[in-house]
Amino acid sequence: MQRSIRHTLIVLISLTVLLPILVMFSGVFISIERGINRTVIERNELMAKSIALSIEQQIRDASTLLIHTTSYSGSIDSSEFIAFLESSLIKSGIFESLFIMNEDGIVRYSIPNNEIFTGFDFSQQAIIQQVLKRSTTDPVYSAVFISTLTKNPTLMVAVHQSGKVFAGYVNLAWLSRLSDSLSNARLTYLSIVDRYGTTIANTNRAYVEEQYSIANTDLFLWAQKEKQGTKLHTSNSNDNDMLSSVRFVPGPDWYIFISEPTSSAFKATRDVFIIGLLVTTISLIVAAMVGYVVGRDMLQSITVLTEETRQVQAGVYRSIASRSPYIELNRLIDTFNAMSEEVRSREQQYEEANHKLQDALKQKDILLREVHHRVKNNMQIVSSLLALQSDELSCEEDKEYFEHSKLRIQSMAIVHEKIYQTDGVESLPLKAYIQDLVELLQSNNQNYFQYTVSGDELSITLNQAIPCALTVFEACTNAIKYGLNIEKKYLELSINIALREDNQVCIHIKDSGPGFPDGFNPAEINSLGFTLMKGLMEQLKGTISWYTNNGAVVELNFPLHSNNSFSGLDKS
Amino acid sequence: MNPVVRYCLVCITLGAIFLGCTPPPIKVGFIGGLSGFNSDLGISGRNGVTLAIDTINKKGGIKGRKLELLVRDDRQDPEVAREVFRELVNERVVAVIGPMTSSIAQALIPLANETGILLISPTVSSPDFSGLDDNFIRLTTPNTNEALGLAQESFNQRVVKPCVIDDLSNQAFSKTLLRTYTAELRRLYEADGKEIPVVALPYDPDDSESIQTLLTGIERYQPDLLLFTTNSLDTAVLAQRIRQKGYAMPYLGTGWSMSQTLIENGGHAVEGMVFTVPFNPDSEARSWRDFMELYQRSFGKDANFGSSQGWNAVLVLTEALAKVSGSKLKDAIVNKQYEGLQGSFYIDPFGDPVIPFQRLVIKKGRLIADNQTQP
16 A cells, blocks of 8 residues: 555554554543542432431430430420420421320320311321321321421421320422532532432422322332432433432431533533543644644755656756755765766767668668769669660570560669669568569560559568569560450450568569460470579568469469568568 | 453443443323322332332343433422423323322313323223324222212112212312212102202312311211212211211212221221222232232232222233334223223223122121112
8 A cells, every 4th residue: 555655644643643642641531430429429429328317316306305305294284384395396497287085096196276176186297107006205206297287307206105096297499409400500409309209308399299109110229228428310390411429328218319410510521521532633633733834844944855856767967956964865866966967967978879870771771872872873784785685685585584674683773773763771662563564564565455553552671672573574564465455456455452460571473474384394485484483482481372263373472571571581 | 352252352342332221211201299188199100010010120121222211390380290291201101100189280281182191090080082083091990980870879769868078189080970879869869750959069179268168068968978078088087077977877988988098097987988989908819919918018008999990000001012013002001901900991092991880888897889780
């Protein structure tokens, strides 16, 4: 995978800065979190414990006061005794009412409203039945109920002594006031429930009035089992995550709950986390910026070097003038400048040498053309000399030999003519050459014939051109000689050139004559033309074949050589 | 990214999505008088409803959806009741269990018809709501049946000066009971060739002077039977105050007052009090015994008529919710037989139940079923 130096630098510097910060932050956060969480839990548990002890003490004090006050063996008929009870229990504000009952649970005296309740039968009340069974003065506590008089949660404390039952009603409105006063900006809640899970004090008074029960909640079942401790749970009323500490109050068997939403309880932890996150983020940004700036300085030089390297590829050689703040990069720039200068110098030398070579090649080409031109001229002279010599001959057969020789020399001269007329000096266009060759034959022949030269345009090297030219010449001469229709004085000659896929040149020469005689064998008739053609084809590593197909057909096949390929060819 | 890591990430994401797809709970409303002097019926009804819903949720809910109970206190005030009903409608409850008293039902039934939210009352017994094709279903027979039973009881005791204590705070209940009781008692006596006067003495729990006025009325009229149409605590206090004055006439009570609160606060004064109600606290039915045990364990009190009816209301609603929802709820509830805590009962096409009545008497601080079953 390819990586960017810039990104690598940013990551490296970021990691170098971040890792120690993250390690430090994690350590500090974990220790702070544990400390804060422990403190919060301990605070809530302590609060629950304090309230539980306070309530327990107050209930116990009320019970003790009831026991001691009523232990005075006065008669309910005694106004002094009634006044004493009223001032001690009712006017002190500890009890809101007091019922004095006989052993049958019938009210003998009531403070206040004596005239209403005297004679009332409370014997069916569970607490009265319970306290009547007691032989000691230990108090019995009722379940908390809503008083019909005050509409407040109320607890009945009953004691059995001196042949009477004293039942005092303790107004528990102060529990809700306690709950209100302890509510810390509506974040910490005090809730008290009785032994059955019925709410008897809560910031929300409706819970108390409606006797809201948490009996079936996991929290209450846990509180009944554990009696004290802290539990994380989900609130039934609003589905918030809550942290609740509980403490059991023996006697009335109440449960004190100090509840706090976890969002509030662990706010400090969250704050520490957010600050840590903020510091880490800022560190990351700063590290990334430092990485970017450092990387930019480095990469600026590398970018210049990259650009100048591209320029070298394009043939532009310049020196880098700007300097980097880094020694290593400056060395690299110096090395590049030296390399660029060296390459520029060598390229200049190569260019000069190339110019000289081009000039030399040009000279050579001119010379070669001149040579070919002179060879051609010489051949023309030889041909003219043969023509002059043939005029002096009287034998027609000799004349014909001379004429053939003249044409053979001319066909070779055309090769040299074509060579120096073309752009190159190594090869010539085969089709144009054969065209000229046939025209030469036509111009030197008394009988008119039609001809076509068709096929592929291809070039042939000088080494192959002359054997090929002489072979085609011989084939065409034979066609003109033997293919002419004597009566009609007509001959049609068609030559086709093809370059096959295996790089074999196929020259197909066909006339419109009667074709080869049956049993034609060039070896037997000792034909110079065929002997010459076979020899030339052997020189070209090719083959010659003949057959009759609506005329005589001669096919020449030989491999085409490129300009520089001389393999297998006799250069002589 | 490595294919294994990518696969794990996809699995975790899909897992989180599917785990997060817990079906939303079915919201059920409850309206009852939960505060003030008449709260014992409302609170016991709510407790019964709460226990039933907790039990259903522990068994997996309805079609995999939990039930969520939204409780509202009507404070025995029709205006407050209307307000809290609208609150529950806005909370998109499927139905409201409640109210517990006829006077509140009178205020809520028009709203239930208007909003299409079904009201299922555990205890409302006024006959004014009988035979109507409305959005109101109840699980208690009309108190006309109760009044017929009480008239028969009075006739059997051959009373000559029966008196009805008419609770002005719940007139939808007390007036119809008084009217039916009087008519039936007169019919019974006329059949015997006699005439019977029935006197009604008004009582207003919100008026502190009302009790004295009532005692004065009793002193002047000297009735030989008293029928209380008041709630349990008021009945207990009135019964004690009347006995305090030395009167020993027999007492008749209604299902509204029949509770442990009455017995505990009435003491000997309510001994012998007779009720004719569609409820038997001494029922030996297994389901009732189990419910009693669960209720005692949960709330530290004995289950009563209100709590039993609250449980039955949830039973009726959830049986329907298991089949249909929304506006078809009523059709799924009516015209059907149910197995309640104390036996089977039938809800007729108008949403009124048919339940056999019991004659109950308070004996030695307990409600005892009399063998004689009333019509």
